[in-house]
Amino acid sequence: MTLDILANLAYFCRGHTCGTSFLICLIPKRSIYDLRFFPPALMGIQVIYPFRQTHWFTWLEKPPPTRPARLGGKCHGLSLTSRQRGQLASDMGLTQGRTGELPRSDASVMASSQPRKEELSGSSAHMCECRVTHNFFVRSVGMHFEYDGDDAEFRHRYAGQLVDGDGDALSSLVVAGILAEVRQQRAERLQAPEESLARVQRIEESYRRLHPEVYTIDPKAFLAESFLELVEVLRGCQTSLRGVSSSLEDLKSRGLLQEKRPGLWTFKVFTEAFCDLLETELANFAASGLPCTAPNTMNRHGVILAELGFYPGLLNPLVYEYVDVLAGQLLPDHTEGLDSYRAFTVLYDAAADGDRDLALHYDNAEVTLNVNIGGSWAGGQVAFYGLATEEESDTPADISLQRGHSVLHAGLDMHKALPITSGRRHNLVIWCRSSRVRNQLCPMCFRQPCVLPTCKYFDEGFTVPPCRLACEKHSETGCKPDSCHSDEDLYG
Ligand SMILES: O=C(O)CCC(=O)C(=O)O
Numbered sequence: 190m191t192l193d194i195l196a197n198l199a200y201f202c203r204g205h206t207c208g209t210s211f212l213i214c215l216i217p218k219r220s221i222y223d224l225r226f227f228p229p230a231l232m233g234i235q236v237i238y239p240f241r242q243t244h245w246f247t248w249l250e251k252p253p254p255t256r257p258a259r260l261g262g263k264c265h266g267l268s269l270t271s272r273q274r275g276q277l278a279s280d281m282g283l284t285q286g287r288t289g290e291l292p293r294s295d296a297s298v299m300a301s302s303q304p305r306k307e308e309l310s311g312s313s314a315h316m317c318e319c320r321v322t323h324n325f326f327v328r329s330v331g332m333h334f335e336y337d338g339d340d341a342e343f344r345h346r347y348a349g350q351l352v353d354g355d356g357d358a359l360s361s362l363v364v365a366g367i368l369a370e371v372r373q374q375r376a377e378r379l380q381a382p383e384e385s386l387a388r389v390q391r392i393e394e395s396y397r398r399l400h401p402e403v404y405t406i407d408p409k410a411f412l413a414e415s416f417l418e419l420v421e422v423l424r425g426c427q428t429s430l431r432g433v434s435s436s437l438e439d440l441k442s443r444g445l446l447q448e449k450r451p452g453l454w455t456f457k458v459f460t461e462a463f464c465d466l467l468e469t470e471l472a473n474f475a476a477s478g479l480p481c482t483a484p485n486t487m488n489r490h491g492v493i494l495a496e497l498g499f500y501p502g503l504l505n506p507l508v509y510e511y512v513d514v515l516a517g518q519l520l521p522d523h524t525e526g527l528d529s530y531r532a533f534t535v536l537y538d539a540a541a542d543g544d545r546d547l548a549l550h551y552d553n554a555e556v557t558l559n560v561n562i563g564g565s566w567a568g569g570q571v572a573f574y575g576l577a578t579e580e581e582s583d584t585p586a587d588i589s590l591q592r593g594h595s596v597l598h599a600g601l602d603m604h605k606a607l608p609i610t611s612g613r614r615h616n617l618v619i620w621c622r623s624s625r626v627r628n629q630l631c632p633m634c635f636r637q638p639c640v641l642p643t644c645k646y647f648d649e650g651f652t653v654p655p656c657r658l659a660c661e662k663h664s665e666t667g668c669k670p671d672s673c674h675s676d677e678d679l680y681g
């Protein structure tokens with residue numbers, strides 16, 4: 190352990206020359222590295238970060254007045270992915286610096302009320318540069334990589350880190366294989382926005398909706414009575430001086446709301462009738478054979494709901510009129526008003542070729558609403574480990590949802606889906622974004638966001654202006670801002 194601590198200190202001191210920032214290292218309760226998450230082959234590099242740490246970003250010395258306390262200026266030494274490793278290295282000056290100073294957008298600086306969807310209409314869609322440079326997951330070695338298209342830089346960066354269980358460097362052939370996979374993933378991410386636009390066009394032209402009515406919200410028919418009441422009570426708390434806590438106790442005692450642990454809320458959202466409609470509509474779409482973007486590399490059988498046209502009539506009202514109220518009252522440290530989101534379905538199936546589980550992660554969201562819309566299954570609980578910015582919880586909270594029921598959690602709450610052992614599980618997941626929060630710090634790379642234009646289906650909800658230098662650096666980014674920045678059907 191002493192060696193581990195020395196290794197950490199040496200690591201932190203390396204390249205850390207900035208006199209205006211400072212650093213506090215906390216010795217952990219236990220090693221953050223855990224064999225549950227890292228295969229033994231990678232143990233050789235684990236000495237680098239054996240404990241959690243707290244680190245103040247230099248640029249947070251002038252925190253914006255509205256910055257939520259959620260990060261408290263902390264950068265987590267996250268045990269479970271490598272993105273924080275990359276981040277710490279970058280903050281310590283070990284990797285490329287940021288590509289430019291970003292002024293905050295007028296909307297985020299000046300608006301005194303919550304930023305609403307109207308404020309975004311006409312603005313272009315943006316993603317953080319890290320989408321095409323960070324978090325490339327190579328399953329064979331169970332590790333995330335950074336790669337910005339520079340092969341030599343990649344080899345140099347990972348030269349000393351890619352070791353086997355005996356600490357011997359991986360053969361150049363293996364490293365070349367890893368690089369090829371990372372390169373391929375980056376190419377796919379660069380192409381994805383344009384491909385998505387082409388898919389949407391095909392869907393619009395050739396898909397015949399089975400239940401056109403499911404695309405427009407009918408609150409009485411679609412939303413559970415208990416949900417409508419829950420939202421009404423919490424909406425009332427926004428203007429009441431009484432505060433929310435007594436209302437919450439009341440809602441809990443009446444069974445409208447459960448708090449599984451602080452910050453982890455469950456409640457019913459949808460009626461059975463809505464779940465039936467949505468599931469049959471999605472089955473009809475699947476049967477059409479039309480291609481649709483999968484939500485991520487681990488969920489191959491879900492769909493991105495924007496591509497199917499579910500945003501304007503169904504999901505915009507659901508998020509902006511209902512979920513926003515709940516998020517503001519139940520997870521106030523994580524949102525300053527929801528103003529964009531990414532909604533998709535995940536489908537797990539124990540049958541051959543089905544997705545069975547989902548690796549540990551946190552979401553590209555300030556707040557996530559995850560609702561079960563169908564299936565009957567065994568296993569498949571979603572296990573929550575606590576905020577990525579805080580000490581990992583020893584005992585995860587396992588959640589299994591009934592049909593129509595949901596869990597609302599902070600995007601930063603680390604979670605994974607345990608394998609289903611039989612049956613199928615179908616969920617609707619909404620990653621809700623609050624530009625005022627994410628404009629300060631990208632939740633994926635934990636840096637000040639350096640944004641690039643993208644197409645609306647890949648919008649990550651930032652409202653800061655694009656970073657000119659990053660745009661030049663990633664000029665190959667598929668979507669041209671002019672051709673794809675109309676947000677009409679997302680926000681209109
Ligand atoms: O399997 C689930 O219900 C969780 C899905 C999830 O965490 C995600 O897609 O971000």
Ligand SMILES: [Fe+2]
Nearest residue numbers: 550551552604
């Ligand atoms: Fe998730």
